[in-house]
Amino acid sequence: MTDLLRKDPGAVPSDLASCLASGPPRATAFIVTIYGDAVAPRGGVLSMRSLIEAGRAHGLSESLMRTAVSRLVTAGRLSGERIGRTSHYRLTEAAQAEFGAAARILYDPPVAPRGWLFAMTDAAPGEGWAEVASGLWAAPDRSDIDRPEGLTFAADVVAGAPDLPAFAAAHWPLDAVAAAYRTFLSDFAPLRADSAVLRDVSAEAALVLRLRLVHAYRAAALADPRLPDAALPADWPGAAARALFISAYLALSPGADLRIAQVFEDAQGPLPRETEATRDRMQRLGREAALHNITRK
Structure with a gap:
């Protein structure tokens, strides 16, 4: 259970709360999600205090968050600077390149294979x-x-096309990726709700829900080899997972971005509610939603 639900069981509508019913995410991986979704498009720097508060909302203790940050610094993905009494952490150049590649998979229209x-x-x-x-x-x-x-x-395939799915399954982890997508679809099925329902949750709940949405979808999408459609099983769940991610992300973002501006800070002060990078991200997702008729009521 998240700290948000522990403090206020009614903070998230009951039909959406099941998305947060699982145990806390792993701190190190979750910090990567926080930076990728909320911090990287807003300058890439966040205070330790903000990280601790973000983790606490998801049931992660201060000690877990500090240990996870230390591991990311050791791994060369974050670098720290102390300003006054507060430590701030920024993405290293290597991490910025890594985060940029991951962001293109999550927030840009999928790149279609030509063969x-x-x-x-x-x-x-x-x-x-x-x-x-x-x-x-x-x-x-x-x-x-x-x-x-x-x-x-x-x-290009010139003969034996019916054998292509078997070839792909033998050489890429398609069963594991499909299972991850199906788990995502099951766990976040409540976010298929009318977009008005998602837009009406509090800003605090919107950010909690969006971060968990991104964290879960990221784990599946980054493992997906994104093969040509002809190489995938007929019941491949990737498109359905993508549609759920886009529709929920777009609906939750107004509240989530407001909450970021309220509680996330770098050395200069609160992070902006939106930037050119976040607006561009939303526009790209909106165009993809329109192109594939992903309903936003």
Whole structure:
């Protein structure tokens, strides 16, 4: 149970509270979610005090949050600076690049694969590639897939298309990703509610719900190899999970962004309610919702 529900059981409508009924998220991973969703598009710096308050709302103690921040500093993803009596933490350059790549998966329209890439190399070419034979690697041909320096081919399926799902399932963790999407759809099914219901929750509840929404969807979406549709099972849940994420994110964001401006701060003071980066994010999600007729009542 979150600290929000412990303090005020009525803070979230009862039909939405089940989204928060699970135990607290892992502190280190959750801090990554906080920075990626709320802090990175607002300058990338947050006070320790704000992090502690954000964690407390989700049932994470001050000691857990401090330990998790220390681990992220050791891992080179955050760097700290003490100003007066308060420590502030910013994303390192390496983390900014990592967060940018993750943000494109979460908040940008999906990049459609054009076909397949095959590379001949002894070393793994990078994320999204799978070794299909000794020294032969395959990946979906997308603009965001890194190409290795070695011999690489672009290919299309010219025969045996019905065997493509079996080929994909044998080389990418599609069962695990599908299970993660289905768990997300089940856990956050209450957020399919009329958008007016989500917009009417308090700003505090909106931020709590949005952070948990992003945290859960992020875990599934970042593991998804995003293969061509023809390689996926007929009951692939990715599109349904994407639709739920977009509709709930758009509905919760006015309140969530207001709460960020109320309780999150960097060395200069409160974080802004919105920035050019957050407005651009919302516009991209809105265009995707309109394109795919994702209902927002």
